[in-house]
Amino acid sequence: EENGHQNKRLKSDADEEDAEDQNKKSPKRKIVLLMAYSGKGYHGMQRNVGSSQFKTIEDDLVSALVQSGCIPENHGEDMKKMSFQRCARTDKGVSAAGQIVSLKVRLIEDILEKINNHLPSHIRILGLKRVTGGFNSKNKCDARTYSYMLPTFAFAPKDHDVQEELYRLDSETLERVNKLLACYKGTHNFHNFTSQKGPRDPSAKRYIMEMYCGEPFVRENMEFAVIKVKGQSFMMHQIRKMIGLVIAIVKGYAAESIMERSWGEEKVDVPKAPGLGLVLEKVHFEKYNRRFGNDGLHEPLEWTEEEEKIAVFKEQYIYPTIINTEREEKSMANWLNTLPIHDFNSSAVEMQTNNKNSKKSSDLEGSDGCGDDSD
Numbered sequence: 001e002e003n004g005h006q007n008k009r010l011k012s013d014a015d016e017e018d019a020e021d022q023n024k025k026s027p028k029r030k031i032v033l034l035m036a037y038s039g040k041g042y043h044g045m046q047r048n049v050g051s052s053q054f055k056t057i058e059d060d061l062v063s064a065l066v067q068s069g070c071i072p073e074n075h076g077e078d079m080k081k082m083s084f085q086r087c088a089r090t091d092k093g094v095s096a097a098g099q100i101v102s103l104k105v106r107l108i109e110d111i112l113e114k115i116n117n118h119l120p121s122h123i124r125i126l127g128l129k130r131v132t133g134g135f136n137s138k139n140k141c142d143a144r145t146y147s148y149m150l151p152t153f154a155f156a157p158k159d160h161d162v163q164e165e166l167y168r169l170d171s172e173t174l175e176r177v178n179k180l181l182a183c184y185k186g187t188h189n190f191h192n193f194t195s196q197k198g199p200r201d202p203s204a205k206r207y208i209m210e211m212y213c214g215e216p217f218v219r220e221n222m223e224f225a226v227i228k229v230k231g232q233s234f235m236m237h238q239i240r241k242m243i244g245l246v247i248a249i250v251k252g253y254a255a256e257s258i259m260e261r262s263w264g265e266e267k268v269d270v271p272k273a274p275g276l277g278l279v280l281e282k283v284h285f286e287k288y289n290r291r292f293g294n295d296g297l298h299e300p301l302e303w304t305e306e307e308e309k310i311a312v313f314k315e316q317y318i319y320p321t322i323i324n325t326e327r328e329e330k331s332m333a334n335w336l337n338t339l340p341i342h343d344f345n346s347s348a349v350e351m352q353t354n355n356k357n358s359k360k361s362s363d364l365e366g367s368d369g370c371g372d373d374s375d
Contacts, residue, residue, distance in 0.1 A: 039096070047079065091237070100283050126306045132292055143209060151333075155250045174216070181211040187206070189263050197235065227243060241270045271338070
């Protein structure tokens with residue numbers, strides 16, 4: 001009898017070990033995950049291992065992958081072990097509706113449900129697809145589409161006393177906004193739209209496929225509009241500065257000629273719009289899809305079936321966050337108040353001269369308004 005009990009106990013221990021072994025043996029496969037998240041309160045997407053005070057989206061994702069059993073714990077500490085790559089490195093506070101990450105995981109049962117069970121509700125994995133072994137979501141991406149949701153009073157002329165909730169964008173102003181946004185299309189030198197890149201740095205040249213502002217709509221008594229931009233790739237702060245410059249022109253702080261000037265070699269003071277309204281909408285893999293999408297082994301990286309889930313997530317988590325934060329913290333209204341301190345007319349040489357003179361006459365630093373690179 002005792003032997004019988006012992007055998008049972010040994011058998012149950014063995015079963016547990018088998019399950020664990022099975023988990024370890026379950027094949028690791030290269031996959032992509034379709035992610036949506038609200039970025040408020042996070043210091044961007046990319047994980048900073050060893051820096052726990054700045055929480056990122058990847059911190060929560062890696063924790064969920066470990067807890068669900070998709071990856072061993074040590075892969076969380078060294079992300080290279082699972083060949084992890086994010087498609088776009090979104091900045092502090094920026095949200096995403098269609099971020100893609102590629103990585104090697106154990107394909108456990110009900111994998112999406114299990115990962116989502118360990119994630120906060122404002123981060124969701126909406127889809128999964130198998131990809132080729134050498135796939136890298138950053139390198140294989142042909143283009144990225146971002147949107148920027150902003151209250152339309154941002155385009156009100158500077159000398160008009162505007163009541164934010166009552167302002168409505170007229171069709172002439174919208175037409176002008178779209179004319180200016182269309183100027184960005186094509187290849188330009190965007191060294192003035194990011195930090196730490198000189199005018200002769202070849203990587204400052206970027207190709208923009210489309211950029212436009214849609215029809216305005218009212219949410220909770222305030223009118224908003226969404227700007228869409230599709231480009232091959234973007235540098236840090238580039239989109240926010242592209243939008244910031246258009247706002248400065250439409251409001252009457254800067255002349256239209258500043259746009260051409262900003263693509264030249266001289267240093268131009270380009271204002272950076274708030275991060276709040278920026279959303280990574282979609283990433284495009286056209287070349288990969290042509291080559292592998294119909295090879296019988298892999299699916300094309302398109303997410304038509306997930307579109308409804310994406311729309312629901314945006315309505316539930318992304319748009320309300322942008323609207324409520326704008327109403328409570330007035331990030332756009334406060335930023336607009338900083339536009340008069342920018343110097344849109346001086347060339348870099350004049351700015352340096354002015355700066356030297358102002359330093360001589362007083363010990364105040366940074367009075368040229370150029371220090372616009374910090375978040």
